[in-house]
Amino acid sequence: MLPVLVVHGGAGHIPKERVEMSCAGVRAATRAGYAVLQGGWSMDAVVEAVTHLENIPSFNAGCGSVLNVKGEVEMDAIVMDGRTLASGAVSAVRNIANPIQLARLVMEKTSHLCLTAEGASQFARAMGVPEVPGESLVTDYARMRWEKNLAPDANPVECQMGKMGTVGAVAVDADGNIACATSTGGMLNKMEGRVGDTACIGCGGYADNRVGAVSPTGHGEAIMKVTLARLILFHMEQGLSSHEGSDLGLATMKERVGGLGGVVTVDPQGRWAARFTSAQMAWAAAQGDTLHYGLYPGEDITQSIGDPN
Amino acid sequence: MKAVIVVHGGAWAIPDEMAEVSMEGVKAAASEGYRVLGTGGSALDAVEKAVRSMEDNTVFDAGHGAVLNADGEVELDAIIMDGLTLGSGAVSCVQNIANPVSLARAVMEKTDHVMLTSRGANLFAESIGFKTVPTDMLVTEYEKREWEKPKEYGTGVKELFRSQWSHDTVGAVAVDSCGNVACATSTGGIRNKMVGRVGDSPIIGAGGYADNRSGAVSCTGHGESILKVSLARLIIFNIEQGKEVQDAVELSLRYMGERVHGAGGAIAVSPSGQWAATFTTERMAWAAAEQGALWYGLNPQERIQDKLSQ
Numbered sequence: 001m002l003p004v005l006v007v008h009g010g011a012g013h014i015p016k017e018r019v020e021m022s023c024a025g026v027r028a029a030t031r032a033g034y035a036v037l038q039g040g041w042s043m044d045a046v047v048e049a050v051t052h053l054e055n056i057p058s059f060n061a062g063c064g065s066v067l068n069v070k071g072e073v074e075m076d077a078i079v080m081d082g083r084t085l086a087s088g089a090v091s092a093v094r095n096i097a098n099p100i101q102l103a104r105l106v107m108e109k110t111s112h113l114c115l116t117a118e119g120a121s122q123f124a125r126a127m128g129v130p131e132v133p134g135e136s137l138v139t140d141y142a143r144m145r146w147e148k149n150l151a152p153d154a155n156p157v158e159c160q161m162g163k164m165g166t167v168g169a170v171a172v173d174a175d176g177n178i179a180c181a182t183s184t185g186g187m188l189n190k191m192e193g194r195v196g197d198t199a200c201i202g203c204g205g206y207a208d209n210r211v212g213a214v215s216p217t218g219h220g221e222a223i224m225k226v227t228l229a230r231l232i233l234f235h236m237e238q239g240l241s242s243h244e245g246s247d248l249g250l251a252t253m254k255e256r257v258g259g260l261g262g263v264v265t266v267d268p269q270g271r272w273a274a275r276f277t278s279a280q281m282a283w284a285a286a287q288g289d290t291l292h293y294g295l296y297p298g299e300d301i302t303q304s305i306g307d308p309n
Numbered sequence: 310m311k312a313v314i315v316v317h318g319g320a321w322a323i324p325d326e327m328a329e330v331s332m333e334g335v336k337a338a339a340s341e342g343y344r345v346l347g348t349g350g351s352a353l354d355a356v357e358k359a360v361r362s363m364e365d366n367t368v369f370d371a372g373h374g375a376v377l378n379a380d381g382e383v384e385l386d387a388i389i390m391d392g393l394t395l396g397s398g399a400v401s402c403v404q405n406i407a408n409p410v411s412l413a414r415a416v417m418e419k420t421d422h423v424m425l426t427s428r429g430a431n432l433f434a435e436s437i438g439f440k441t442v443p444t445d446m447l448v449t450e451y452e453k454r455e456w457e458k459p460k461e462y463g464t465g466v467k468e469l470f471r472s473q474w475s476h477d478t479v480g481a482v483a484v485d486s487c488g489n490v491a492c493a494t495s496t497g498g499i500r501n502k503m504v505g506r507v508g509d510s511p512i513i514g515a516g517g518y519a520d521n522r523s524g525a526v527s528c529t530g531h532g533e534s535i536l537k538v539s540l541a542r543l544i545i546f547n548i549e550q551g552k553e554v555q556d557a558v559e560l561s562l563r564y565m566g567e568r569v570h571g572a573g574g575a576i577a578v579s580p581s582g583q584w585a586a587t588f589t590t591e592r593m594a595w596a597a598a599e600q601g602a603l604w605y606g607l608n609p610q611e612r613i614q615d616k617l618s619q
Contacts, residue, residue, distance in 0.1 A: 074429075084569070085537040085538065085568060085569055086537070087536065087537060089507075091401070091426055091507065092426045092427060092429065110503060111533065112502070112503055112506045112507075112508075112533060113507075113508075113532075113533050113536045113537070114506070114507040114508075114512075114536070115503060115505045115506060115507065116401055116402045116426045116427055116505045116506075116507050117402060117426055117427035117428060117429070117505055118427060118428070118504070118505060119384075119402065119427075119503060119504040119505010119506065120505050122504055122505065123503065123505070187422075190422065191420060191422060191425060191429060191433065192428070192429035192432055193425045193426045193427055193428060193429010193430050193432065193433070194422045194424070194425055194426075194429065195401065195422075195423075195424040195425065195426050196422075196423075196424075200424075200512050200513060200514075200515075201512065201515065201536050201537070201539065202512075202514045202515065202539035202542060203512075203513065203514065206539070220423075221421065221422060221423045224397065224423045224424070224513050225395040225396070225397060225423070225513070226395065227513060227514035227518070227539060227542045230514060230539045230542050230543075231542075234546050256395055257394075257395055
């Protein structure tokens, strides 16, 4: 049933005290994106939902991004338009409040698909996108975790799974047009210039009107090695449902490269899935008059879309 | 098991005056890569060696001989992938590096990451004592002249691509005697690209992919189109579905033409040593070495056999 929007706020293990904040955040982002979807285009809806999450400091994207090894914020983002397979991405970009909107500008205003680092900043300036001080994207929580992981015995990769990941959204609008958007601050204490799955088409997102759309989250390097988004859509092309395709893709990633993660997936008919192999993933979906959401495996809580909370 | 290496020097409208040097270049690269395989080297070692050979050759748009971006700078992309582990390393938009493919390999082997970009990639190079070179050393007189030609501002890359498309990407795929496959791709991108533009080459699944269960692929051509269809992964997927290597490449290139109107080329090899070198552009310089024979070609359907010099 169309339209439909599915949003995630990252796969991982979410500390107890942050659970409610995370769930409320993805619900609010889903409502915001779904409002756009009433008569609007799926691309506008996924960008709206992801912008919303980038602006909430408790998610690892935009303000609230994790810090790299130098204590700085470098972000990756991607959008993709399932009608034409057009896509835009930025990698390792700094001083931008909403990388997802810059990724969309790359798609719409250049003949390229991906701009990186200082080149992406130059393009942002040329487009009149306001630069924000790096500090404005850094939360106390992000700084605390960065310092903790500078300790010689720290294990940032392990700690990584104890945090909120990437944010993302997939949608099908009433016309059957499909889009995806993904945005992230990346991996805790990553090297300067590290690019994860998010900015790489087919890894951190893929959308095709003929098949569906996927936005992944989780261990970026593992997602890249199996090109997770494209892999799931290959399975769906072969006849698997969004649910089965997602589970098979995630199982392959676990089996082949030992990586955990999660995805939100839709097909052209609006059949959606929110699946994960990590301990938790904050997600929400809107379809008809119903808002679905969950955090733990198997959880699917419903409420009226009109419910203000 | 049969060891094979296939290399390409880019799919584009190679002008006649560059035909001979391009073919000599790919033949030399395939021979060097095959020598690695013949002396017990891995597929990974072989593709790195072959790509380095073309990076060092100013005829090709990679390493020495790379094209200049809109600011007249050299920014290089490269990827390498090991089909045994699905391990991969890539650098995007890196400067002052003569052999980006080797830096990509260092990313794979010495970091927890798959891809490093721009200044971060250069800082990593510095931290491991990787050799850097002045930009001037990478730029040819030919490229300086081409870049200086009056630029039509506002002309999109697509138009540039059709009219004055400069020489493109290099790449290699190989299978070694243990049945391990690997791929590597390296490029200077497209002339007058925006500062910071990342093309298909360093993106896993687009510019290259390698998996011991199905094969290895390296792509070349219109980067933005290759990205939109994740061309390397698409070819591998078609092999996984039971297609012959040659059919898988043709089918995928045709799909790219139909769906996003992009032309390009790809080389592929399967774990059993089947291989293909196919393109939808006017020309692609390629060469393949196996069991004492060296194959090469430039024009569509062309497949010339030569003796492999030891």
